[in-house]
Amino acid sequence: MVEISTLQNKLKDYLSEDLLPLVNEGYQFALKSHEGQLRKSGEPYLEHPLQTALIVADLMLDVNCVVAALLHDVVEDCGVALAELENRFGSEVTKLVDGVTKLSKLTKPADGAIVKPKKSADDPQARIESLRKMFIAMAEDIRVVIIKLADRLHNMRTLKALSPDKRRSVARETMDIYAPLAHRLGIWQLEWELEDLSLRHLDPAKYKEITQLVAVRREERERYIKQVIRVINDELIKSGIKAEVYGRPKNIYGIYKKIEKYSADGKEFSDIYDLLAVRVLVDEINDCYNSLGVIHSLWRPIPGQFDDYIANPKDNMYQSLHTTVMALDAKPLEIQVRTYEMHRLSEYGIAAHWRYKEGNKGDMRFDEKVAWLRQLMDWQRELSIPDFLDMVKTDMFGDQVFVYTPQGEIKQMPAGSTPLDFAYRIHTELGHHCIGAKINGKLESLTYQLRNGDTVEILSTRTDRGPSLDWLNPNSGYINSSHARARIKQWFKRREKATNIDTGKALLEKEFRRLGIPLSEQEQIALLFKYDDMDDFLAALGCGDVSTHQIAVKLSASPDTEDIPQSVVRPLADVEPAVQVMGVGDLLTRVAQCCNPVPGDEIMGFITRTRGITVHRKDCPNVLNEDEKERLVKVEWGRTGHAYPVSVLIEANDRVGLLRDITALVSDEKVNIAAVSSVDYDDGVTNIYLTLHISDIRQLSRLLSKIDRIVGVLSVARSAEAAKRES
Ligand code: MN
Numbered sequence: 001m002v003e004i005s006t007l008q009n010k011l012k013d014y015l016s017e018d019l020l021p022l023v024n025e026g027y028q029f030a031l032k033s034h035e036g037q038l039r040k041s042g043e044p045y046l047e048h049p050l051q052t053a054l055i056v057a058d059l060m061l062d063v064n065c066v067v068a069a070l071l072h073d074v075v076e077d078c079g080v081a082l083a084e085l086e087n088r089f090g091s092e093v094t095k096l097v098d099g100v101t102k103l104s105k106l107t108k109p110a111d112g113a114i115v116k117p118k119k120s121a122d123d124p125q126a127r128i129e130s131l132r133k134m135f136i137a138m139a140e141d142i143r144v145v146i147i148k149l150a151d152r153l154h155n156m157r158t159l160k161a162l163s164p165d166k167r168r169s170v171a172r173e174t175m176d177i178y179a180p181l182a183h184r185l186g187i188w189q190l191e192w193e194l195e196d197l198s199l200r201h202l203d204p205a206k207y208k209e210i211t212q213l214v215a216v217r218r219e220e221r222e223r224y225i226k227q228v229i230r231v232i233n234d235e236l237i238k239s240g241i242k243a244e245v246y247g248r249p250k251n252i253y254g255i256y257k258k259i260e261k262y263s264a265d266g267k268e269f270s271d272i273y274d275l276l277a278v279r280v281l282v283d284e285i286n287d288c289y290n291s292l293g294v295i296h297s298l299w300r301p302i303p304g305q306f307d308d309y310i311a312n313p314k315d316n317m318y319q320s321l322h323t324t325v326m327a328l329d330a331k332p333l334e335i336q337v338r339t340y341e342m343h344r345l346s347e348y349g350i351a352a353h354w355r356y357k358e359g360n361k362g363d364m365r366f367d368e369k370v371a372w373l374r375q376l377m378d379w380q381r382e383l384s385i386p387d388f389l390d391m392v393k394t395d396m397f398g399d400q401v402f403v404y405t406p407q408g409e410i411k412q413m414p415a416g417s418t419p420l421d422f423a424y425r426i427h428t429e430l431g432h433h434c435i436g437a438k439i440n441g442k443l444e445s446l447t448y449q450l451r452n453g454d455t456v457e458i459l460s461t462r463t464d465r466g467p468s469l470d471w472l473n474p475n476s477g478y479i480n481s482s483h484a485r486a487r488i489k490q491w492f493k494r495r496e497k498a499t500n501i502d503t504g505k506a507l508l509e510k511e512f513r514r515l516g517i518p519l520s521e522q523e524q525i526a527l528l529f530k531y532d533d534m535d536d537f538l539a540a541l542g543c544g545d546v547s548t549h550q551i552a553v554k555l556s557a558s559p560d561t562e563d564i565p566q567s568v569v570r571p572l573a574d575v576e577p578a579v580q581v582m583g584v585g586d587l588l589t590r591v592a593q594c595c596n597p598v599p600g601d602e603i604m605g606f607i608t609r610t611r612g613i614t615v616h617r618k619d620c621p622n623v624l625n626e627d628e629k630e631r632l633v634k635v636e637w638g639r640t641g642h643a644y645p646v647s648v649l650i651e652a653n654d655r656v657g658l659l660r661d662i663t664a665l666v667s668d669e670k671v672n673i674a675a676v677s678s679v680d681y682d683d684g685v686t687n688i689y690l691t692l693h694i695s696d697i698r699q700l701s702r703l704l705s706k707i708d709r710i711v712g713v714l715s716v717a718r719s720a721e722a723a724k725r726e727s
Helices: 004-012 017-033 047-058 063-070 074-078 082-106 124-140 142-157 164-184 188-202 204-215 218-238 252-264 285-298 340-354 366-383 388-396 419-426 428-432 482-494 497-515 519-528 534-542 548-556 658-668 697-708
Strands: 243-249 276-282 321-326 332-339 400-404 410-414 434-439 442-444 456-460 579-581 589-591 603-607 613-617 632-637 644-653 672-680 685-694 713-718
Touching: 004 017, 004 047, 004 063, 017 047, 017 063, 017 074, 017 082, 047 063, 047 142, 063 082, 063 142, 074 082, 082 142, 142 164, 142 188, 164 188, 188 204, 188 252, 188 340, 204 252, 218 243, 218 276, 218 285, 276 285, 276 340, 285 321, 285 332, 332 340, 410 419, 419 428, 419 434, 419 456, 419 482, 428 434, 428 482, 497 519, 497 534, 497 548, 497 697, 497 713, 519 534, 519 548, 548 697, 613 632, 644 697, 658 672, 658 685, 658 697, 685 697, 697 713
Parallel strands: 276 332, 589 613
Antiparallel strands: 243 276, 321 332, 400 410, 434 442, 434 456, 579 632, 603 613, 603 632, 644 685, 644 713, 672 685
């Protein structure tokens, strides 16, 4: 149990003595209020506010913050009235405590001590409102957020007292919300520890592995860094630059992310030299660039690894020069160069602006202060806009989206995630059995893109059905996370090969029919994918290893243009021929009306008597039945950029708005409709013929997949029959 004297000693370092009685009064009040309360760990509750105040004091925040940290739980846990706090400690402390209390309510019982059994499915509206409050509180007084971060940090340090389940959920929340907040505020001192402690509980095995990795060969590594530091130091002294050079250990989570990145790139993480970095601190900005020059003349910088955050500060105002050089023994080494001032800002971030400096309030640099005020005003102004949550999304968490389970748990997902991604995130089986989703109580399609604050309820079936292969189709928009993709693929992989072959066969035939490719070319396609065995290819198709989308991509892969004679390349670069005639080049060509070939189709040219060359599909009956074979010439597709007419037949159950839905979708794809016509039948079925201007077979495939999913559409395929222009 820590003593109040520890806090007092720490405060004496930066607060004037006459402010200490206020701190003591706060301490006494907290002591009395929490009397008899115990933490989960069994120690007196007071330990918690005292430790929180110590963290706040480490950041050298003003006296009001320290007192508020001591009192931060008395309203929530002891029922002390705000009015009483106001009488004793004044309005500023009270406002801070009130702010922290509100934040605690919103993030639910994450505090170490008092866990309230609150499991009611919260009204989502109320929760969004709470989230809003959190940010309003933040915009009003950033110190509230800093105290809350200190509170959370101590709870994370003492997480062991909780059940394993609870530990994980608190750690998850910390990783999702608090660590990013610390990052946003630029407070590295809080960020790294919050991240490391979260990782420790979220992935204990990985955490242990990394700490061991760090421990192993430590001596060797440190010897190396010492050598590097000596070389840099000597060289800086020779150049007359006064600097402090030291080795900086990376935090566990930082290494963890690096390892993840390596493995995503298919690389092994083995370089122990990546575990340490060197930092150079200097007095003036000029010295930063001069030091960098010295370092770069010592060792070759690795291209693309240099960042000038001095000229271009990060959003959280972080400034430094970052470079990676091939240092001694040609080992890559990360070096950061910054001034002492920049260093202070990077360690304490926004907290640096509220730091107390005796008799020297003007220490806060004027331009920094103005920059922050402007930022705060921006936030506040934006808070009144209706799409507040969108702002939070883009501003705070960038590419992440936060949604709730029906139980009110917060889940962090990559932006663009769908209900299916969410289902797989919750549980693999839930994903496999997912048949629908309710967003905020309303049924939505599975391609719905999750928004911040959505409550997502997954509807599942108990029958033994698995995922749909269509979910893997990147054109379908069903999933956007690699996690869900991996799980679905795994499911199909485990299925029997015979089943996969059947599925693959059906898929291939359907795709060929749709794209108007003769079934006899199946084997060639398999070869294009480097499969010798047709069954293997079909199985790969049936389990999602190869997608029908890829077939279109392969077919439209631009032909090898290497051996085309120079004469073909015309000086006017943008008038590339759409069709290149082998050996001839720029003969007049036009696309045949009978078969409307598009790039990706195999084609033949027919030399007409008067109109140059007509381009047909190789399997066009007019070509096959041509008597004058000598008129046929070999032609190939030129570069892309042209549009080709393609006829498409859509069979559908007629309904109001059907045609509008189809045309809207087509124009969304930026495809022109050249003609449209339709034939209605008695049974309510309608045949719609479209002539579309398609740029290649890949686009056609994507468009057909999308049309296929429109409500009422029974089938869609390329057709021999052209649409008549409507009107
Ligand atoms: Mn607390």
